[in-house]
Amino acid sequence: MTLARTRRIVQGLFLALFLFLFIQTESKGTDELGWPVRLFLDVDPLIALTTSLASRRAEGLFWPALVLAGLTALLGRIFCGWVCPLGTLNNLAGGLRTTRPNPPGAGGFRVKYYVLLGLIGMSLFGVQLAGILDPISLTIRSLSLALYPAASIAATSLFDAICRLNLPLVTPASEAVYGLLQKTVLPFRQPWSAQGVFIGLTFLGLLALNLVQRRFWCRFLCPLGALLGLLSRRSVLRRSVSEECDSCGACVGVCQADAVPAGKDRWRASECLLCSNCDDACPKNAVSFGLMKGRPRGGLDLGRRKVMASIFAGAFAVPLLRISPLARPRMSDAKLIRPPGALAETTFLQSCVRCGECMKVCITGGLQPTLLEAGLEGLWTPVLVPRIGYCEFGCTLCGQVCPTGAIRKLPLERKQQERLGHAAIDRGRCLPFAHATPCIVCEEICPTPKKAIWLEQVAVKDRNGRPIRLQQPHVDLAACIGCGACEKHCPVVGQPAIYVTSAGESREEEHQILLQPPPAAPAK
Amino acid sequence: MKRFVAAGDVVVLKPNIGWDRAPQYAATTNPDVVGALAKLCYEAGAKKVRILDNPVNDARRCYRQSGIADAAATAGAEMVYMDGRKYRDVRLDGKALKSWPLYGEIFEADKVINVPVAKTHGLSGLTLGMKNWMGIMGGARFRVHQRLDESLVDLVRVIRPALTVLDAVRILTANGPTGGDLSDVKRLDTVVAGTDQVAVDSFGATLFGMKGSDIGSVRLAANAGLGVMDLSKLQIKKIGV
Amino acid sequence: MKRRDFLKWTALSSAGLALPCGLAALGRMAHAARGPDLVVVRGTSTPQIVRAALDALGG
Structure with a gap:
């Protein structure tokens, strides 16, 4: 088996692992998930770097990312070529492009380094936007908030339609398949997403860029790829070209990145994804991958001015965002x-x-x-x-x-006392207040052990002056944690008669309403 | 159980699993009661025992945290998550409800056993057997609270369980129906069983020091001839085990 | 009476007997023989009190 073939299998396995962990990111009725669902995020050095720079926190959170950083320093960008789920998806989407590859661009590959430097510049001054472009973050977000909900609603609609048709043989078979899918890959309940179209189209657009150039994202834009590229410049696992090479250029077209492997020595180690396509393509069998001593020659040459400009651009964005x-x-x-x-x-x-x-x-x-x-x-x-x-x-x-x-x-126990905000009652909409109509739903479903919503027995009159005894709800700010169960279930459709605002949230001293807000329980 | 369940029957047990609470909080039916009933059904020859509710909190959590999922697994019964497609509009022609989407399995099953837990409720005073039928309602069921007692009676008119077993192993005496504070829970180690849902609820009220007539739905259901509220007219057998 | 009419008549009348009122009366009679309307069982073993309740209701 060629190295490239092995690589494809490994890529498939990592993509499967990634999707499996994604599917497992769902409750099964207990408060544990049972799988390390954020594994790919945990090992992501871009997230670790920018988060600790921006928030000035390390808290020992990021050691898995150091593992990947160390591996990259030793072995080069194997993560990009062999592991990254977005890279693999790009490979798959690249199959859509049937025409010959574009010749490698002059300096387009450098753009991702400027993107990276801009993000680092921002994070130095306390703004963290790396997650928007980080490939792991971007992929999980796009799946969570767009593609997976869309796939779910498509599957449900399809199977519902077949179910309604009630065809002999077909419907029982489709119901069996639906049942199996529900037990395995479909979500427990349909997820809804406020930004589905926006986030979904962005993701599909990134994949569509493969039509312009295969692995467009990885070559030109990915800031994680850039960070790993910087780390990989002295890696020991490298490509080498023997004297057999006659610079025929067969490798240039198959290179997944802009490593420009044509010349014997003039290729860019920082861009090499170790995909080993060039090894496969070489008619002289002059290419090999292995442990090498010394430093590869092809430099990165980002240009000092452009480096400084990128960092400053990031830094200057900070005050603009902060006004x-x-x-x-x-x-x-x-x-x-x-x-x-x-x-x-x-x-x-x-x-x-x-x-x-x-x-x-x-x-x-x-x-x-x-x-x-x-x-x-x-x-x-x-x-x-x-x-x-x-x-x-x-x-x-x-x-x-x-x-x-x-x-x-x-x-x-601590979370159950964490205030997200407080509920407030809109007396102009609340049935017992505004319409002399009994309703206690908010009190009924209030989950705090001592209910934060309490009922007052009152006598009101309807329009004919007939007395009606009913109960009116009130919110006890000392007990309300702002969970929103009351708002969710308030039967007043649309604008609810009880709603939560962030006022009073535990996390912000400045947002308290009460002079003496209830203290959080001491940690047990 | 042979009186209620015949060989080959599909039996639906309807406990109260409305809330994400552990059994000791008495917000949900005691899992041992549900498990024991499932076992008795199988002993009587039931083909299948299905346990279901339409919880207010997340169904996965309610089923697990209530202990009922585990009890069902031990007894070999199946926990059923409500399938949105299986609600159907049922004509009730009642005082409060003309028709309402109710869970189809309740009407398709050979036998239905209602297994409520006894606890307090802000509007109905107590939630017992009849109130438990809110757990098979689909649609905008929180609107029902505007005329709760009449709505419950409308439901009871069409839902006729073979048996009602009221769980009073632990009862929730305040902050119901959700609970969450152990000091509101009282241990009675009791179950009340009968075929007349109104009678069971009427007796259930006495566990809280109330009378059946204090509960609107019991009073209305008795007036409508759906059961007997007056305990003196019933033959009640009390047993200590 | 022709044989066909006789069959029709018996079929109809037996159906009539089986109407709800007839059934309810039969049910009540059977019920009276079965014992208590309500069973209240108290005890520390939950499975046992459930079983005892069902036994007392007529098994």
Whole structure:
């Protein structure tokens, strides 16, 4: 078996592992998932680097990323060529391009380094946007918030339609297949996503760039690839070309990156993905991969001015982003309800890599990606939208899957006292207040052991003056944790009669309402 | 159980699994009660025992945390997650509800056994057997609270379980129906069983020091001739084991 | 009466007997023979009290 063939099998296995872990990012009724679902994010050095720079936190979180960084320093960009799920998807999409490859561009491969430097420049000054472009984060987010929900709704609609047709043989068979899919790959309940079209089309667009050039993303744009490229410059696992080479150029067309392997010595080690396509293509069998001494000759040559310009561009973006009024104290958007355990907003934004893991795992589907609610700096960060799904009282999964600790992993007793905000009653819409109609749903479903919603027995009159005895709800701020169960289930359709705002959230000292907010329970 | 379940029957058990709570909080039916009933059904020759509810909290969590999923597995019964396609509009022609989407299996099963837990509720006072039928309602069921007692009676008119077993092993005496505080839970180590759902609920009220007539749905159902509320007219057998 | 009419008549009348009112009465009679309307069982073993309740209701 050729090396390239082995590589394809390994790529397939890693893609399968990636998708398996993605599917497992779902509750099975307990508060554990049983699989290291964020594995790919944990080993991602770009996430580790930019998060620790931006948030000034290390907290020993990132050692798996050091493993990958070390491996890359030794073995080169094997991650890109053999492991990365987005790289493999790009390979698959590249199969759509049937015409001959474009000749390698002059310096297009350098763009990704400038992107990387810009992101690092931003993170030095406290803005973390690397997750938007990090390939692992980007892939999980696109699957979580667009492709997987879309696939689910497509499957359900198809099988429902066949079920309704009620055809002999066909319908029972399709029901059996549907049952099997539901047990294995389909989500327990249909996920909904506020940004599905936007995020999904962006992802498909990136794959479509393979029509312009195979592995367009990996060659020109990927900041993780750039970081690994920098790390790999002195790797010992390398390509070497023997004297047999007559510079026929057969390898140039098959190179997955812009390593330009044509010349014997003039090729770029930082761009080589160790895909070994050139080895396969060489008619003289002059190419081999193995452990080499010394330093490869082809340099990166990014240009000092351009390097400085990239870093400064990133740095200058910071004040522009920070003049958003949302960045002012006490100016948080009332509807910006963060997941339980989220850090205070500034550090939260510096830590969140928008990977969508929390939104994937959210048991009620209430965690949704923001658009501009948290400013441009907060694009695609998680926000709880209680009308879609409330925060389940006994669940801490979002804190468990967060790769950077932007959502802290709180012990359950502590999480159950974490205030996401407070509920407020709209008396103009509430049935017992505005319409002399009995309703106690918010009180009924309130999950705190001592209910945060209490009922007052009152006598009201209907329009005919007839007395009606009913109960009116009130919110006890000392007990309300802002989980949103009341808002979710309020029978007043559309704008609910009880709703949660972030006011009073535990994570922000500045956002308290009460002079003496209830303290969090001491850790047991 | 042979009186209620015939050989080859498909039996549906409807416990209260509405909330994501562990058994000791008495917010959900005691798993040992459900497990024991499933076992008795199989002993009586049931072909299949299916256990279902339409929980308010996440179904996966409710089934697991209530302990009922484990009890079902031990007894060989099947936990059924509600399938949105299996609700069907049932004509009720009642005082409050004209028709409502109800879970089809309740009507397709050979036998249905209602297995509620006894606890307090902000609106109905208590939630017992009749209130447990809210767990087979689809649609915008939280609207029902506007005329809860009448709605329950409308449901009871069409849902006729072979048997009702009220779990009072632990009862929830405050902060119901969700609970969450052990000091609100009282241990009675009791079950109440009968074929008349109104009678079971009427007796259930006495466990809380109330009377059947204090519970709106019991009073209305008795008036509608759906069962007997007056305990003095019933033959009640009390047993200590 | 012709044989066909006789068969028709018997079929109809037996169907009539089987109408709900007839069934309910039969049910009540059977029920009276079966014992208590309600069983209340108390005991520390939950599986045992469930079994005892079902036994007392007539097995």
